[in-house]
Amino acid sequence: MEPIQVVIGDDHELVRYGLRTLLTAQKDFRVIGEAANGKDAADICVEARPDVLVLDLRMPEMDGLEACRLVCERSPNTRVLILTSFDGDDDVFGSFQAGAAGYLMKDVAPRSLVEAIRQVAEGRMVLDEKISGRMLCGVNNPSQRSRPYGLSEREFEVLKLMAKGLNNRQIGExxxxxxxxxxxxxxxxxxxxxxxxxxxxxxxxxxxxxVSVRAA
Structure with missing residues (x-):
């Protein structure tokens, strides 16, 4: 089985070192590039076509959102996992609108981060459990809201499988x-x-x- 090829994009050298050390210790990962700014991260991905880009949001020259958008457009098979210290709704939703496949906070446990990268590489969506929990906070009676927007029972089943990251073929199966x-x-x-x-x-x-997504 081919290793998961990863590019790291973060403007802090210590963070890049820590991520590289963590990932290279895994038999199924190979770090093929690093970048200290968003532009270089995008350029590396467009050229090297990695499986996953682990990307910070706040970086010089080009921010993470723009880099994410560029990578998703020019290297569509590269999955972008945002790893950041910012948990605002605008950042979260903006990242997914830009094409990100996952969003984690930097205080995530190392083992959870490794597993999240594997999940993203497999085509699934991941969301930090604290953010997911905040989104679910305040839902007083989930049973009454189990099928909003006039979704049929089958459409709701499809939506739940979409939340698990399944593609159309997998949903059909x-x-x-x-x-x-x-x-x-x-x-x-x-x-x-x-x-x-x-x-x-x-x-x-x-x-x-x-619905809930896979939390990390």
């Missing part, structure tokens, strides 16, 4: 339905949640307290 049918359900879910992005639909549902 899980529900024993064809991929074309899945696409129809996904389109209806997106329309009812008022977005054209899968990640944004999932985040909206998380914020409403009706």
């Amino acid at each position: 899980a529900l024993w339905i064809g991929e074309t049918t899945v696409k129809t359900h996904v389109s209806r879910v997106l329309r009812k949640l008022g977005t054209n992005q899968r990640t944004q639909a999932v985040l909206t549902a998380v914020r409403e307290g009706v």
Whole structure:
């Protein structure tokens, strides 16, 4: 099995050193590049096409959001995992809107970070448990909000599997339905949640307290 190729983007040398040390100790990881600013991180990813970019938000020359957006456009097979000290809603939602596959705080446990990178590399979405918990806070009666936006039972099942990071083929296999049918359900879910992005639909549902994503 090929190792997961990772690029690290952070403007603090100590953070890069710590991440490199942690990841190179894992048999299934290979760090293929490092960058101290967003522009260099994006350039490395466009050229090297890593599996995962671990990226800070606040960096010189080009911030993490713009770097994330650029990488997702020019190296679409590279999954971006934001690792930051900032947990504001604008940062979280802005990152996912830019194409990020995960968002973790820098106080995450090393083992959880390693597992999150593996999950992101597999195509799943991850969200720091503190942020996920905050989004769910205040949901007084989840059972009454279990199917908002007029979702049908099948559409809600599809949404829950989307939150687990499954693609259309995997959703079809899980529900024993064809991929074309899945696409129809996904389109209806997106329309009812008022977005054209899968990640944004999932985040909206998380914020409403009706689904959860894999927490790290």
